[in-house]
Amino acid sequence: MQLNHYLNFQGETEAAFNFYKSVFGGEFALMKRYSELPDAQVSGKEKDYILHVSLPINGFTVLMGSDTTDQFCAQTQIPFTKGNNHYISINLDASEQAEAKRLFDALSVNGQIEMPLEKTFWGALYGAFTDQFGVKWMVNCQLEAM
Incomplete structure (x- = not known):
């Protein structure tokens, strides 16, 4: 299991991550x-938004992020708030599916589920939620190579 920081922006992810890359070095994974x-259904301005970016910082840490869209914020009923745009991302491999479910279920008790843990188009079990203490979490169990 690996814990990483996941940042959300609204149209600024590319600029932010180019800045972080200039500070930390390395290349985007x-x-x-x-x-x-x-079947992308996003507005013209949002089509160039970043869906996902990964910047390895060292052998143990990856800084990740994405842009939120107006549609996503409306669907989840969670407005984008600059400064409150951070998740702890739990990343597991295919052999840890049961652990991914256990962690998702246990950490989300009395919290607010943003996206249930389910198989995604990128070949992972993925879910997101805010726990009962207001901490945002993502669980990503990669089942297939990206």
Whole structure:
């Protein structure tokens, strides 16, 4: 299991991560845009928003992030708030599916589920929630190579 920081922005992810890259060095492990989504239904300005970016910081830490969209905020009923745009991301491999479910279920007790733990188009079990103490979490159990 690996714990990483996951940051959300609203249209500033690319600029923010280019800045972080200039500070920490290295190369992006992955950068995908909303326009690359199957059946992408985003506004013209949002098609170039970042769906996901990963910047390895060292052998143990990856800084990750994405842009939120107006549609996503409306669906989850969670407005984007600059400064409150941080998640702890729990990353597990395919052999740890049961642990992913256990952690999701245990940590989300009395919290607010943003997205239930379910299989995604990127080949993972993924879910997100805010725990009972207001901490935002993501659980990503990668089942297939990206």
